[in-house]
Amino acid sequence: MTANTPSPRLRLTLFDLDHTLLPIDSDHAWGAFTTRIGWTDPVEFERRNDAFYADYQAGTLDVHDYVRFATAALRRHGPEAAAAAQAQFMREVISPALRPQALALVQRHQRAGDEVLIVTATNDFVTRPIALALGVGADGLLATQLARDASGWYSGEIDGWPCMRAGKLRRMEQWLAARQLAWEDVESRCYSDSMNDLPLLEKVDHPVATNPEPRLRALARARGWRILDLFGTP
Numbered sequence: 001m002t003a004n005t006p007s008p009r010l011r012l013t014l015f016d017l018d019h020t021l022l023p024i025d026s027d028h029a030w031g032a033f034t035t036r037i038g039w040t041d042p043v044e045f046e047r048r049n050d051a052f053y054a055d056y057q058a059g060t061l062d063v064h065d066y067v068r069f070a071t072a073a074l075r076r077h078g079p080e081a082a083a084a085a086q087a088q089f090m091r092e093v094i095s096p097a098l099r100p101q102a103l104a105l106v107q108r109h110q111r112a113g114d115e116v117l118i119v120t121a122t123n124d125f126v127t128r129p130i131a132l133a134l135g136v137g138a139d140g141l142l143a144t145q146l147a148r149d150a151s152g153w154y155s156g157e158i159d160g161w162p163c164m165r166a167g168k169l170r171r172m173e174q175w176l177a178a179r180q181l182a183w184e185d186v187e188s189r190c191y192s193d194s195m196n197d198l199p200l201l202e203k204v205d206h207p208v209a210t211n212p213e214p215r216l217r218a219l220a221r222a223r224g225w226r227i228l229d230l231f232g233t234p
Contacts (some may be wrong), residue, residue: 009187012225013109014172014200015136016192017120017127020210023231026094026130027122028053031070033089041075049191056121057213063162067123071146074125082125092131098133101230105191106134114189116140118221121164121171125154127138142171149189149232169199218231 018025022170035042048069051111070136073080075159109116117140118131124143136188145157161174174194176182188204190197193211198219201207210228 009084009185010181011109011112011114012188013114013116013118014188014204015106016190016194016197016210017118017130017201018122019193019213020191020230021042021134022094023095023099023131023211024093024097025053026126027121027213029093029097030089033093034073034085036087037079037085039077039085054151055120056196059165061145063164064158067144067146067158067162068156071123071125071154071156075156079153086125086129089126094130099231103134105230106136109189110135113141115186117175119163119168119190120144121162121168121196128183128211132182142168142175165196166199168197172200172203182187192216233234 001013006099010027015021017153018027028049031040031045034040035045048232052061052066052069067178074085077085106116113122116136118134118136120127121144123146124141125146126228127141127143128138131137142163144163145159146154147157149155161170163171165221173183176186189206189208190200190204191210192201192209193209193213193216195213201209206226207220208226208228209216211230212220217227
């Protein structure tokens, strides 16, 4: 490479998690799991959890209210019980939901030399072990960060920008800036199923509508974006 030859741009591949690399919503599944193990009232929790999930699908979720609700049982039971529940959740709910085609897609980008990140609205307590199981690791995870109180345990608030909708774009800009990079310095690709990720999909060089919800599928067709049905024909 001569002095006048520009350096190749970093290839950056971003994955949403729920319904993109996983066929389930890990956040909603965690809530259902806490009910099953007796941490929450089954009727009231399911009602509120389903209502928050509907708001998320509609793009109207108040993420701060949701995180307070979703972490209440976790905070109440404390670190030791939370760690045991997290491990059980991974064994019983997440591991059976891991699909070889999702793992193969991540690995293909890794073998190609891409910087691979999972960028998810679901909080870091739930998603950190999932990122590890997918071969990305904690360093490759951008999730909604749970704030901690003076004791070091979760407070119920969010630390920094929620990693959802336009917040995903802001978190990615922070990630790039920390490495003295801008979007122009990378060749970027994003896989997502959701219209909630439209700000990020519109920003990257190569948007991929993955297992897309109907509105995103229609938009992707109209714009000529690639559509990937990772888990089979819808």
